Amino acid sequence: MSFWVENPSLRIPLYRSIWKFVDFLFPPHCAGCGLIGERFCSECSQQVQLLEGNICEKCGEPITNFQHNIQDCYDHLKNLKMIRSFSFYQPPISLAIQKLKYHRDIGIAEVLANYLVELYNKNKVDIDMVIPVPLSQKRLHDRGYNQSFLLALPFSMIINKPIKKQSLRRFKDTISQVGLDRHERLINVSKAFIADSAEVSGKNILLIDDVSTTGSTLEACASALKIAGAKDIVGLTLARAVHTHNGFSDQLNDAVTAQKF
Ligand SMILES: [Zn+2]
Numbered sequence: 197m198s199f200w201v202e203n204p205s206l207r208i209p210l211y212r213s214i215w216k217f218v219d220f221l222f223p224p225h226c227a228g229c230g231l232i233g234e235r236f237c238s239e240c241s242q243q244v245q246l247l248e249g250n251i252c253e254k255c256g257e258p259i260t261n262f263q264h265n266i267q268d269c270y271d272h273l274k275n276l277k278m279i280r281s282f283s284f285y286q287p288p289i290s291l292a293i294q295k296l297k298y299h300r301d302i303g304i305a306e307v308l309a310n311y312l313v314e315l316y317n318k319n320k321v322d323i324d325m326v327i328p329v330p331l332s333q334k335r336l337h338d339r340g341y342n343q344s345f346l347l348a349l350p351f352s353m354i355i356n357k358p359i360k361k362q363s364l365r366r367f368k369d370t371i372s373q374v375g376l377d378r379h380e381r382l383i384n385v386s387k388a389f390i391a392d393s394a395e396v397s398g399k400n401i402l403l404i405d406d407v408s409t410t411g412s413t414l415e416a417c418a419s420a421l422k423i424a425g426a427k428d429i430v431g432l433t434l435a436r437a438v439h440t441h442n443g444f445s446d447q448l449n450d451a452v453t454a455q456k457f
């Protein structure tokens with residue numbers, strides 16, 4: 197991607213300075229608790245529950261959780277090497293993600309991207325490029341921006357890898373995944389993406405998304421990338437909605453808002 201500063205080492209300081217200036221003009225409210233003056237305050241940061249320890253090697257969900265079957269993950273996520281997520285999808289980080297997605301609080305992306313960097317450094321994956329999970333043209337038009345791109349842009353600048361958002365496109369407008377089970381989610385997004393083989397062939401790709409639940413969207417992206425000749429594909433997400441006795445933990449939080457967007 198071409199960018200307004202050619203020297204990579206200057207991009208992230210400039211990007212942060214711009215946001216500091218915006219914060220100076222328009223003091224932000226914490227996306228977790230509403231505190232004035234910070235985009236995500238230190239108290240909310242401390243409450244983010246990290247997803248680590250005994251997790252599924254394939255999908256990254258805690259394997260102590262409700263009915264987790266690792267073989268199912270290998271069958272379901274055939275084209276992804278693995279998925280890793282920074283934290284559980286629960287307040288305060290779920291509130292921050294909802295503000296980013298549904299309430300145009302785009303400044304929070306620069307803060308949340310640091311969590312993705314932490315996750316990337318912890319997992320030491322070897323990648324050639326970063327690709328945000330794309331939105332359909334219709335959803336991009338309705339929302340005005342792709343939240344995954346807003347996370348992936350500062351992330352790619354910090355880790356100093358190219359971001360190639362044009363290399364993967366979503367050409368099928370799918371319904372929201374919220375409320376669907378794993379099988380329905382996979383069918384909903386299958387064959388929704390197409391990748392540019394000139395860009396991705398032989399390359400190791402890091403896919404970035406805000407939230408993963410069953411991994412179906414990331415798997416559909418990985419499938420398109422593999423068809424285009426990509427080598428290894430890893431998915432990193434900020435948060436992970438885990439299985440509960442009632443379905444998935446994103447359903448309670450997002451069921452109402454997702455219908456609107
Ligand atoms: Zn806060």
Ligand SMILES: [Zn+2]
Pocket residue numbers: 252253254255256257264265266269
């Ligand atoms: Zn798993």
